[in-house]
Amino acid sequence: MSQTKPLTVLLGDYPHTRLLKDGTLSVEGVDCRFVDxxxxxxxxxxMxxxxxxxxxxxxxxxxLQAREAGVPITLLPVVLIGGTHHRSLTRLPDGPALAPGELAGRRIGVRSYSQTTGLWVRGILREEYGIEARDVTWVTTEEPHVRQYREPSYVTRSPAGRVADLLRDGDVExxxxxxxxxxxxxxxxxxxxxxAEAAGRAWTERHGFVPANHxxxxRxxxxxxxxxxxxxxYHALAEAIGATAEDRDGSPASRAVAAGWSEEFGACLDLASRYALEQELVxxxxxIDAIEKEAAFVR
Structure with a gap:
């Protein structure tokens, strides 16, 4: 074991990470300092x-943005959370009826233009309804994580604290x-x-994978x-994901959780990167082949 100092590790709180964070499963020979x-x-x-x-x-x-910017990090082939996102595009229940194909020229709120859920939603709008990212004004409440990234001209910032407040205040539709x-x-x-649930299932059947979020x-x-x-x-995390598989409910979100490079994982990265390019996120x-080669060290 080549480690000379503890590893500082930040993972969210999920059943498959909790096994490592609470010590139920150990990382052999490694002093992991889990932070929250x-x-x-x-x-x-x-990060x-x-x-x-x-x-x-x-x-x-x-x-994806950090990689383009040259941030010195390497991807591990692990999906901690994911799911379908047709349900993520919302409106007020008492507002006017609004179909997805009618969103061109409208204002849509999103926490950050580079939020992954927004990436998948914009992909859905383009693929299923012919709405390009540039057809919409994206009203955000937060800046991107990657400092080097510059947002497109059709993205604007609001001082509102929460995305739902933009909707309830009438700033977005x-x-x-x-x-x-x-x-x-x-x-x-x-x-x-x-x-939305059926639409999400149809999307996963068509593409052959559940969208990854995290x-x-x-380093x-x-x-x-x-x-x-x-x-x-990595192997301890893969073991934890396997150990909690029976406890997951079979929903798209639970099926997204996985470890290891697979055809589905590669297809997910490929489509996400294409969506990102279309939306000017990159x-x-x-x-993707280079990313796969870099991740091969965990095998």
């Missing part, structure tokens, strides 16, 4: 801007909310996509200095 962030997503900026953690959970869109926000600040809002990355200098320790952490194509 509540809420989780502000820590993503701290891609300041490399604050050795190993860190990271939003998929943030990873629709809002994109992540899964937890739908059940929190978005309580009472309704999906714009008809029969992955795991490691390049840590990987060079302690590859065995990083590999041991300005140049990303080499």
């Amino acid at each position: 962030s509540s809420p989780l997503y502000p820590a993503f900026a701290r 891609v801007r300041d490399l604050e953690f050795d190993v860190c959970e990271l939003a998929l869109a943030t990873y 629709a809002a994109v909310l992540g899964p937890r926000a739908v059940a929190g600040q978005g309580e009472g809002l309704v999906p714009i996509v008809p029969d 992955v795991v990355v490691v 390049d200098d840590v990987l060079r200095a302690a590859p065995d320790a990083v590999r041991a952490l 300005r140049s194509p990303l080499d």
